[in-house]
Amino acid sequence: MRATTLVLKNISRRKGRSILNSIGLILAIAVIVATFTISSSMETHIGEEVEKYGPNIVVTPDTQSISIPYGNVMVGRSTLQENHLTKLSEIENAENIRTISPKLFGTAMVEGENVLLVGLNADSEVYLKVWWEVTGELPVEDSNEAMMGSEIMSALDLSIGSTVTINDSEFKVVAALNETGSNDDYTVFLPLHVAQGLLGMDGEISLVDIGALCSTCPVEVIAEQITDAIPDVRATPVKQAVETRIKMVEQAANFSLMLASVVMVAGCAGIMNTMVSSVHQRRREIGVFMSLGADNTYIYKIFLFEAVILGLVGGVLGSALGVLSSMIMGPLVLSTPIIIQDIPVFSIPLSIAISVVACLVASLYPTWRATKIDPVSALKAI
Amino acid sequence: MIEINNVTKSYTMGEEKISALNEVSLTVEEGDFMAVTGPSGSGKSTLLYTIGGLLTPTHGNVQVNGSMIYSLTSKERARFRRENVGFIFQTFELLPYLTALENVMIPLSLAGEDSRDQEKWALEALEKVGLGKRATHKPNELSGGEQQRVAVARGLVNEANILLADEPTGNLDQKTGDEIMSLLRELNDEDGQTIIYVTHDQSNAKLADKVVGMIDGRIVTRINQRN
Numbered sequence A: 001m002r003a004t005t006l007v008l009k010n011i012s013r014r015k016g017r018s019i020l021n022s023i024g025l026i027l028a029i030a031v032i033v034a035t036f037t038i039s040s041s042m043e044t045h046i047g048e049e050v051e052k053y054g055p056n057i058v059v060t061p062d063t064q065s066i067s068i069p070y071g072n073v074m075v076g077r078s079t080l081q082e083n084h085l086t087k088l089s090e091i092e093n094a095e096n097i098r099t100i101s102p103k104l105f106g107t108a109m110v111e112g113e114n115v116l117l118v119g120l121n122a123d124s125e126v127y128l129k130v131w132w133e134v135t136g137e138l139p140v141e142d143s144n145e146a147m148m149g150s151e152i153m154s155a156l157d158l159s160i161g162s163t164v165t166i167n168d169s170e171f172k173v174v175a176a177l178n179e180t181g182s183n184d185d186y187t188v189f190l191p192l193h194v195a196q197g198l199l200g201m202d203g204e205i206s207l208v209d210i211g212a213l214c215s216t217c218p219v220e221v222i223a224e225q226i227t228d229a230i231p232d233v234r235a236t237p238v239k240q241a242v243e244t245r246i247k248m249v250e251q252a253a254n255f256s257l258m259l260a261s262v263v264m265v266a267g268c269a270g271i272m273n274t275m276v277s278s279v280h281q282r283r284r285e286i287g288v289f290m291s292l293g294a295d296n297t298y299i300y301k302i303f304l305f306e307a308v309i310l311g312l313v314g315g316v317l318g319s320a321l322g323v324l325s326s327m328i329m330g331p332l333v334l335s336t337p338i339i340i341q342d343i344p345v346f347s348i349p350l351s352i353a354i355s356v357v358a359c360l361v362a363s364l365y366p367t368w369r370a371t372k373i374d375p376v377s378a379l380k381a382i
Numbered sequence B: 001m002i003e004i005n006n007v008t009k010s011y012t013m014g015e016e017k018i019s020a021l022n023e024v025s026l027t028v029e030e031g032d033f034m035a036v037t038g039p040s041g042s043g044k045s046t047l048l049y050t051i052g053g054l055l056t057p058t059h060g061n062v063q064v065n066g067s068m069i070y071s072l073t074s075k076e077r078a079r080f081r082r083e084n085v086g087f088i089f090q091t092f093e094l095l096p097y098l099t100a101l102e103n104v105m106i107p108l109s110l111a112g113e114d115s116r117d118q119e120k121w122a123l124e125a126l127e128k129v130g131l132g133k134r135a136t137h138k139p140n141e142l143s144g145g146e147q148q149r150v151a152v153a154r155g156l157v158n159e160a161n162i163l164l165a166d167e168p169t170g171n172l173d174q175k176t177g178d179e180i181m182s183l184l185r186e187l188n189d190e191d192g193q194t195i196i197y198v199t200h201d202q203s204n205a206k207l208a209d210k211v212v213g214m215i216d217g218r219i220v221t222r223i224n225q226r227n
Ligand SMILES: Nc1ncnc2c1ncn2[C@@H]1O[C@H](COP(=O)(O)OP(=O)(O)O)[C@@H](O)[C@H]1O
Pocket: A377, B011, B012, B013, B018, B019, B020, B038, B039, B040, B041, B042, B043, B044, B045, B046, B047
């Protein structure tokens, strides 16, 4: 029989009471684990949105002759070479680039009207511009298919399936872009290479919208890498609402960790109280141990081991409660389902360690008091 | 050999100063079977705990087998108790959450003995007090007499040469008390253990080789009644 066996036997006969006394600690640990879990799940979630939140880097030719405003940038006549885009896969943070959408701008005669023409890869563009609502099938590359903005559709009295003449070529309208309230509503969209042919600008593009995602590196860094990698271009980072949201999540997490530390202090007070009363209730037993030859080291050993056990049990129960409550509360409060994978790997061992350390610290004073017990008066007390 | 030299133990209770022991000197030979008698509050328990290294005297010193036990550090004194002294209390003081065997194992566990030795020696001690068959019982499943036997086994398992018993029969009926007394007598006869016991009972005191009578913190009678 070892000291540890003795402690375990002693604790196991007052399981209920020990757990009851550890409730403050358990709650604190639960708040910590839930905070880690919910905030990390929100970060992943926002990360997923970032991917589709729109372009966050715009690549344009370095020398601009400003003529047409398009979104945030002014698009000029100068172009960049489409084949230079292969360099994008060579930059240091290449794996953070999720979507590349090159575009060529121009004007064309459509049914006798001079309109804005954009050549693009429809799939990438629709992926980047989550706010776009498209009816019909997206135009396929190298085909004579067109997508039209809502205003131009109604101005020319066209519908999906209509045939339209653009610069003397026949195109089939396959898709309609619903109203966006931007230039896009007045634009004709053609597959990139078809548009290049139509405009006599083979291999040229006006700008590239890029969707990059990186939680550890700022888009500025990626933009700089692109500017350096491709000759005569400028890559401009576009500030996103997403970054503000990530900041908000961080602030919320900091707040709830602060809350957790307050609960933790209360939890420690609870543990201290438990240990003080444990020492008091066991005065007689401590007296017996001393009479049998236990020294202070032994007293420290049994009470601090008891603290470790309390800490471990509190940490495990608290973590379980934290995971459980974040799984229940996540969908209710944040409308994000929380899955096991959302729990940051470090959070549970870290929380258990915090719990154990807290219990040890809270037990030092009560244990010191235990060593000061006078065995004779402890044994005489009735 | 135990030598108590001019030991005073005083307590101050507010204004009042109580001398639980007042200039007490006493020599206990190895193998003595000694009874301490006297009215309640006369200092019998105080004397016993002072001999056992559990209560530091206000003045004077206690020497056991040549070493001044109150000059030792508290760690060394704990070791002294572990290796040389066994205590037996009126109220048994077994740990309720341990079996009889485990209770007897405690002093061996404190001494850091190997688990298998602990079990073997504890069982031998239980057999010696006639409780080999009750080893796995918890204290609340044992009678008072049986519990006191477990306590005796716990007191002798570390082969302590001094057994100190504070009214060991105080909570037992006459018959069971007599059984415990003859058990102690047997241990003294067979193993030559030094045994000092406190008792109120004249018939128990008669069993002793030496009887010390106390009043008001002083030893007032010393009777040698061997043979
Ligand atoms: N811790 C203490 N504080 C104050 N007085 C004490 C303490 N311990 C014992 N005494 C006093 O010392 C005297 C002797 O006590 P004790 O040795 O227990 O007597 P006995 O065992 O003979 O009944 C008593 O008057 C008791 O009240």
